[in-house]
Amino acid sequence: MRQAVEARARHLGLDLVRVTTPDAVPALRERLSAWLAAGHHGEMAWMVDRADQRADPATLWPGVRSVVMLGMTYSPETNPLSLLALKNRGAIAAYAQRRDYHEVLKGKLKELGGYLSAKGDVRVKVFVDTAPVMEKPLAAAAGLGWQGKHTVLISREHGNWLLLGAIYTSADLVADKPEDDHCGSCRRCLDICPTAAFPAPYQLDARRCISYLTIEHEGPIAPEFRDLIGNRIFGCDDCLAICPWNKFAVIAAEGRLGARADLAAPPLAELARLDDAAFRTRFAGTPVKRTGRDRFLRNVLIAIGNSGDVSLAVEAESCLSDASPLVRGMAVWALGRLADAAVVHDLFNRYAIGETDADVRAEWRAARDYVGNTAA
Template sequence: MTRFEEKRKCAEGDTLVAELRTRAKALGFSSLGIAPANARPDLPEKLDLALASGWHAEMDWMEETRGRRKSPQALWSDVRSVVMVGANYGPDGNPMYRLADPALANVSVYAQMRDYHDVIKGRLKDLAGLLARRTGAEVKVFVDTAPVMEKPLAQAAGLGWQGKHTVLLSRDAGSWLFLGAIFTSADLPASAPESEKCGTCTKCLDICPTNAFPAPFRLDARKCLAYYSVEHKGQIPREFRGPMGNRVFGCDDCLAVCPWNKFASATNDAKLAAREKIRDARLSDMLALDDKRFRDFFAQTPVKRLGSARFLRNCLVAAGNSGDRTHLPAIAHHLIHESALVRGMAVWALRRLADSGEADAERAKSLATEPDPEVRAEWTR
């Protein structure tokens, strides 16, 4: 290739990237960057360390997809470039303030709105279509739907850097950035990678109520409240029930405390804005949801995927932490719920709020018919 041809190819590449950026902005993405597919040769070592340390807890899919997760080429051998996009979903105000009101059912910021997988994937396909038309190259779109290590690739693409809490941080969005990836066989001009800018700050590590960070930039899911309230399928371990407070889905503490955050209507995108009825949900109302009303209330949000039984499990933990005896009738009602998860947490919540006479009466009725050993164990502890 002659020098003239090289210059022309570079100019064409820059023009294409500019067109992609313009289209991405029109689609509602706040940032776009490009990384070579081989930009992070350190990923296999990092992944192996996390899995060997057991930090993935019971998320067996991480181990099962280890081989494909290690690099973009392991997932698709023809990939040459990775286009990373970010969508700012920042809240209007600091969600930490909601933890002080035990009457609220605190849902993580990202889950207060329409499921980002549904919102972003269609937009990403639009952008990928433009890329395919302009280059004739193959494209594949991923929004947390395949074993892609999005955060390291986003850092390589210049969207931000992984903070000490392991979440991607952005100058503009702070900790509140949804990510999407387009793998392509096209060889695109790479963006400058972003360098880590956390300095000596450890606020995100210090605020964690369960000490889930064994070291900066490392998260142990076995101690993480977000993991237990969203991914965990069993009873909440006893040592984490008190620290859960009124968190009924996820935990934003390490994100919200970061000094890079901005709280001022970060997005005008209605589909990525919090639904007030979820943001301001009362714990008493959540305890009264049956399965149908749960599905209706959380329609099209990440919370719906949790299922009503696990959500009630979390709400009963919040009730037990509330100190509010007005929840006792709802708690007692759930002692006969069809799910052992719900019954077990109802036992724990009742024993936290009821006096000894009330608890003994419910205990006698429950143990007379309770078949589940874990629920029975909650009464006898």
């Protein structure tokens, strides 16, 4: 049965397949509880909800006897770090420059699960990042790789560019051994993080992570992080891209996971002009769409403010009357970085007086103070 599942997985284009047991990570409950107690999950309340099921696969589904962990590579065609120098363009995380992996990977897992169910007369449940499943610890227990110091799974065969999925099954399959940790003394992923999101090796404080801030965080991004975000408008690949194990990575063979050329480094000026309909059309079928237009434009305007390109000030100014206070507030911040004091004071008199949102009013006061201090 195990050999048949492996052969079928390879036929479906899955790069890695290993098996573990539901009780293979006995320390998971304690580790998860400590992480949540420290508040490192930020606003991700869904990490707290059903935490007991995350910590114990048998609690999620009592019928599980084996966990088949699967991985697909999405290794980018070019080095994501090269995008950071393109200040008037946006940097989108490599996984989000392509079709939403949930659709691609889940389809393959459903087909594999159906094959396993029919061949072995067993029950299966398929998960791709949409249920309380701790994919990375389970993948490490199954031997797909190990969780690196940046907490992401690293494979000796594919580096850390992996998409993970799980099949819970009632079949008793032969389990694999966990992979040893091969990070050694390397700490490149920790040192490159712009926002110091790793309080210690193997620990991530999501509240400081640019991926969390630009994707999961719903409100204004704290001023202390805005300069550090640079031109990253959706996610961050820094700690992934620097990993030396990526020298073994190969470009994704799955055609549907090929990067879209128009998402490699889109001009910030174009993105700042997107209304909701245009946003949905441009990012249809990609992970970017789920964040929503307002949060995405928040990120774009922060990148505009960091660009140093005064020609982009007009794009920020056009957003001052946007229906979303989140967009208006970041437009104000961007103008404070690009426009001179006279322009900011003129815009303050035109827009700030009638502003009803407290956060946007605070951004106006901060922008006026900022240009006043820089002019002095």
